[in-house]
Amino acid sequence: MTVQVRASPLRLTLRAAVTAYVGLLAVLPLAALARAGFASGLGSFWASVSSPTAVDALWISVWTALVATVANVVFGTATAWALVRYDFPGRRILDSLVDVPFAMPTLVAGLMIAELIGPASPAGRWLDARGVPIIFTASAIILALMFVTVPFVVRAVQPVLAAIDPAEEEAGRTLGAGPIRIFATVVLPALAPSILSGALQSFSRSLAEFGSIVVVSGNIPHRTLTAPVFIFGQVESGDLSGAAATSLVLLILALLFAVSARAIHTRSPG
Amino acid sequence: MTHQYRILSAKLHAVRVIAALLPIITLACSGEKSAAAKPATEKKSIRTLTLGAYSTPREAYGRSILPAFAREWQKAASESLRFETSYQGSGAQARAIAAGFEADIAALSLDPDLATLEKAKLVTNDWRKAANGGIVSRSLVVIGVRPGNPKNIRDWDDLRKPGIKVVMPNPKTSGGAMWNVLALYGSALRGLTSAPKGDSAAAQRLIQDVVSNVEIMDKGAREAMLTFERGVGDATITYENEVLVARQAGKPIDYVVPKGTIVIENPVAVVDAYADRHGNRAVAEAFVRYLASDSAQAAFTRYGLRRAQGETSGIAPIPATAFTVRDLGGWNAVMAVVFGPGGVFERATEAATKRH
Numbered sequence: 292m293t294v295q296v297r298a299s300p301l302r303l304t305l306r307a308a309v310t311a312y313v314g315l316l317a318v319l320p321l322a323a324l325a326r327a328g329f330a331s332g333l334g335s336f337w338a339s340v341s342s343p344t345a346v347d348a349l350w351i352s353v354w355t356a357l358v359a360t361v362a363n364v365v366f367g368t369a370t371a372w373a374l375v376r377y378d379f380p381g382r383r384i385l386d387s388l389v390d391v392p393f394a395m396p397t398l399v400a401g402l403m404i405a406e407l408i409g410p411a412s413p414a415g416r417w418l419d420a421r422g423v424p425i426i427f428t429a430s431a432i433i434l435a436l437m438f439v440t441v442p443f444v445v446r447a448v449q450p451v452l453a454a455i456d457p458a459e460e461e462a463g464r465t466l467g468a469g470p471i472r473i474f475a476t477v478v479l480p481a482l483a484p485s486i487l488s489g490a491l492q493s494f495s496r497s498l499a500e501f502g503s504i505v506v507v508s509g510n511i512p513h514r515t516l517t518a519p520v521f522i523f524g525q526v527e528s529g530d531l532s533g534a535a536a537t538s539l540v541l542l543i544l545a546l547l548f549a550v551s552a553r554a555i556h557t558r559s560p561g
Numbered sequence: 562m563t564h565q566y567r568i569l570s571a572k573l574h575a576v577r578v579i580a581a582l583l584p585i586i587t588l589a590c591s592g593e594k595s596a597a598a599k600p601a602t603e604k605k606s607i608r609t610l611t612l613g614a615y616s617t618p619r620e621a622y623g624r625s626i627l628p629a630f631a632r633e634w635q636k637a638a639s640e641s642l643r644f645e646t647s648y649q650g651s652g653a654q655a656r657a658i659a660a661g662f663e664a665d666i667a668a669l670s671l672d673p674d675l676a677t678l679e680k681a682k683l684v685t686n687d688w689r690k691a692a693n694g695g696i697v698s699r700s701l702v703v704i705g706v707r708p709g710n711p712k713n714i715r716d717w718d719d720l721r722k723p724g725i726k727v728v729m730p731n732p733k734t735s736g737g738a739m740w741n742v743l744a745l746y747g748s749a750l751r752g753l754t755s756a757p758k759g760d761s762a763a764a765q766r767l768i769q770d771v772v773s774n775v776e777i778m779d780k781g782a783r784e785a786m787l788t789f790e791r792g793v794g795d796a797t798i799t800y801e802n803e804v805l806v807a808r809q810a811g812k813p814i815d816y817v818v819p820k821g822t823i824v825i826e827n828p829v830a831v832v833d834a835y836a837d838r839h840g841n842r843a844v845a846e847a848f849v850r851y852l853a854s855d856s857a858q859a860a861f862t863r864y865g866l867r868r869a870q871g872e873t874s875g876i877a878p879i880p881a882t883a884f885t886v887r888d889l890g891g892w893n894a895v896m897a898v899v900f901g902p903g904g905v906f907e908r909a910t911e912a913a914t915k916r917h
Contacts (some may be wrong), residue, residue, distance in 0.1 A: 298712030343911070427776055427793075506784075509777040510731060512914045516778075523780070524733035527652050528900075529677075 321542070327535035339525075339533035341542050347513045348521035355429055355517070356497035359436035361363060363493045364486055365446025366437075374445070374450045389445050397439050399504030404435055407518050427509035432517060433482050435503040440493040447489030448482055495545045580826035607641045611835070612842055613664030615651035615674075615737075616783065617802065618698065618827070618861065622646065622668070625860035630851050634844060642844065650781055652677075652736040655828070659683065663835040665845045668697070668827070669773070672892045687861050688830035692853035693869040698861040700825040701818060701879065705789060705797040707806050708813045712795045716819045717748055718755050720796055721770030728794040730785040731778035732906060738782065739899075741798040742906050744823040745771060746899055747889050753821025753882055765905045771798075773913035800825060801876070801910045802865030809865070824885050827866075 331338055339345065373379075374386050392400060408415045408426050418424055425431050455478065463473040501519040508515040516543050525534035587741035598611040614622060623646065631642040647654065647662065651670035655677040658664050667684065669675055678684040688695040706714050712725060720727050749767045752758030756767050766782045777793060779785035782803055789797040790812055804816045829849055836845040852855055858868045889895050 342914070405788075405791065408792050409793065505780050508732075510780075511775070511778060512910060514914060520734075524731060527734045527736070528732075529649070529652070529656075 324535050324542075326537060327532055328401065328539045330532045331455055339340045339530070339536045344512045344516070345518075345537055348516050348518045349537070349544070351429065351432070351514075351516065352498050352518040352541065353544060354438060358496050359433050359440060360490050360494040360496050362433070362437050363444045364490050367489060367493075368414045368448050368482065370441075370446035370485055371411075371445045371452055375449055379559050387443050391507055392439050393442050397435075397500060397502030398506065400438055401435055401503030402502065404431065404438065404507050408434075426507060427515065427516060429508075429515060431507040431509075432504055432515065436497040436500055438502055439495050443493040443496065444486065446490035447485045447492070451482055451485040452478075483556065487552060491549050491552055493545060494548060498541055498545050563757060568884055579806055607643050608841070608844060609643050609645055609839075610666070610841055610848065611647075611664045611839075612666050612668065613647050613654050613658050613662060613832075614668035615654055615670040615827075616648045616708045617670065617737075617800075618864065618866065619648045621698075621860050621866065622862040625863065626852070626857050629856060629860070630848055633851065634847065637847075638844070638848075650735065650737075651749040658687070658822060658832060658835075662682060663838070664832055665839060665841045666726040666829065666848060667832050668829045670825075670827055671739065672826070672828055672886070673896060675830055676892070678830070678832060683832050683834045684830050685833045686831060688828065691830075691849060694826075695828045695830060696826040696869045697829045697857075698827045698850040698869060699879075700827075700866055701801040701883065702822045702825065703799060703801045703804060703816045703818050704738050705799045705814050705816045708797065708815055709761065710817065714796050715817055716754065717745055717767065717771070717821070720774060720798070721767060725774050725796060726794040727771060727774045728779070728785050728789045728797040729775055729799075730778050730780065730782050732900060734778075735781040737800075738785075739895075740800070740823055740825050742768060742899065743886065743889060743895060744798070744819070744821070746895075747884050748819060748821025749887070751821055751882075751884060753819075761905070765909050768906065768909035769913045772910050775913075800858050801867075805865030805876070818884055820880070822883050824879060825884050826885065828868075837845070 301529065342553075343468075370389065374382060374389075393522070405426060406412060408431070410419060410424075410426065415424070415426060425434065459477050460473050463477050468476070499519055500517075501523060504517050505520050505523070508517065508520070510516050510520050512521075518537060522534045522537050525531075525537065612622065612627070627644045627646070631644065634640065634642045647657070647664070649657070651674045655667070655669055657673035658667055659677055659681040667675060667678055675684060675688065704714055704717075704720065704831035706712070712719075714720065714725070719725065729741055732738040732742050745768050746764050748754050749756040749760060749764035750761065754767060757844055777785070777788055779788055782800060785797060786799055786803045786807060788794070789799075790807065799816075801816070801818070804814055807814050829852055832840070832844075833834045836842045853869065862868060862873050862875070867876065867879070872878050884893055886895060890898075897904065902908075
């Protein structure tokens with residue numbers, strides 16, 4: 292529910308400042324991108340985003356981002372749960388470690404993963420010998436995305452979980468509900484908005500991830516070439532309008548997911 | 562509970578912020594140190610010359626050529642010379658200069674990147690008229706292999722064999738990687754591989770077969786070399802200078818020069834528009850002339866590159882069967898036929914990588 296307030300000069304100034312700020316930071320660059328994308332006409336826009344390489348790159352980005360996000364939702368919520376509800380030795384250190392991916396250039400994250408599971412590493416040789424190499428496959432993309440975006444869900448869920456009154460769970464227990472039922476009927480509904488918000492951030496960020504993926508994925512068209520790396524290639528080969536066109540599609544996809552996820556959430560009771 | 566959490570989280574947050582800032586603080590301190598060295602000499606008149614270069618010759622310029630030229634200039638013109646330098650991928654550097662990075666001199670990996678500056682009306686002089694056709698250094702496209710060459714890779718055709726894993730940079734993301742594709746393509750067209758001479762379709766098939774053995778298409782030449790050093794692949798299509806630099810650093814890597822290969826030629830030009838604006842024309846032209854001098858040429862060879870002209874001591878001579886881009890019809894022709902939309906490379910890559 293929105294609260295109706297009288298328009299005072301201060302409020303108007305604030306509103307104008309906020310609009311200008313968001314406008315300068317987000318809308319203006321987006322408009323420039325759209326202009327560049329359509330600079331050579333609708334036909335060439337369509338031609339650059341409908342090439343088989345572009346379509347596959349966008350598709351690989353979407354599905355790996357989805358898988359990484361689902362993994363983040365499960366493990367991120369579990370991590371937040373453990374950090375808030377249990378006191379164990381090393382909990383504070385673990386809590387700080389969650390933010391490490393944000394403090395690190397993602398290129399370094401990629402190099403780290405490549406060192407860890409690359410073909411020269413013990414782990415890489417072990418995986419290779421079992422016929423399940425991870426590096427330079429879609430699995431490596433998902434792994435990199437999970438690493439880079441893990442803080443989103445944890446940090447979205449953690450404060451909400453900390454604010455839930457344990458008395459509600461105790462009430463459930465007193466009424467004879469098992470732990471699973473308590474989680475599903477008491478905790479989860481309260482957490483759902485924050486999980487969704489963390490998941491959406493994680494997903495959008497995954498769609499756009501470049502630095503780590505360009506190192507670990509192998510970048511083979513149709514197999515492991517993701518949209519951001521493909522866009523980088525378009526820029527590097529001087530096809531700026533093509534790059535803008537693909538970026539626009541990527542952005543529209545991210546927006547569509549965000550809007551529909553929020554719509555589903557508001558419709559469902561809870 | 563909530564309150565407690567908040568205090569804890571505030572404390573942790575402070576720790577996190579400090580941890581995140583540490584690298585920046587360290588950087589800022591080291592930055593100050595190098596900046597502090599400047600003012601001492603700033604009393605007399607100091608001319609600043611800006612060099613926008615691609616990354617490969619960074620050490621050759623930074624450690625040898627720039628200081629040596631500054632000394633020469635001091636002697637000849639009694640004027641202190643300070644260099645501002647920027648090194649990045651050749652295409653990115655060309656775009657940066659075209660977008661307004663006011664470099665007096667552009668040192669790039671390949672001709673088409675200088676053409677970007679000519680199109681932007683920034684380079685208006687006929688740089689090809691300079692000594693050695695405007696070329697300051699050369700190299701060869703070679704095949705890097707594991708020590709002792711266990712897979713017995715001798716030539717391009719060995720890279721199309723099933724089961725051979727090849728590492729190479731993507732020409733889409735690295736302009737320099739175009740040299741690699743041209744080496745393959747030209748060798749095939751000139752009858753230096755199993756493909757019949759002059760058979761463009763067979764040349765495209767050679768590229769297709771090699772690309773289907775490529776497991777990783779790195780962003781650039783240096784990244785591809787690092788991937789190979791990390792133990793990926795049996796062979797890497799790379800530049801001779803990359804291998805020589807890696808070997809200087811003690812990396813265990815061998816290489817073979819295929820029967821047919823392309824001579825890489827790196828151009829340099831004065832960026833007229835910016836040099837004139839800065840009043841740097843005379844010194845910029847002197848610098849480009851200096852690059853052809855024996856001491857500058859020798860500096861390039863210390864970092865794995867070949868002289869712009871003649872033989873380079875310490876490395877095998879360029880094979881008589883090697884060719885240049887001019888032998889393939891020039892850059893304009895190969896940019897259209899090989900790298901253009903629907904060109905040879907795109908068709909070969911599509912055929913090699915489409916889902917089976």
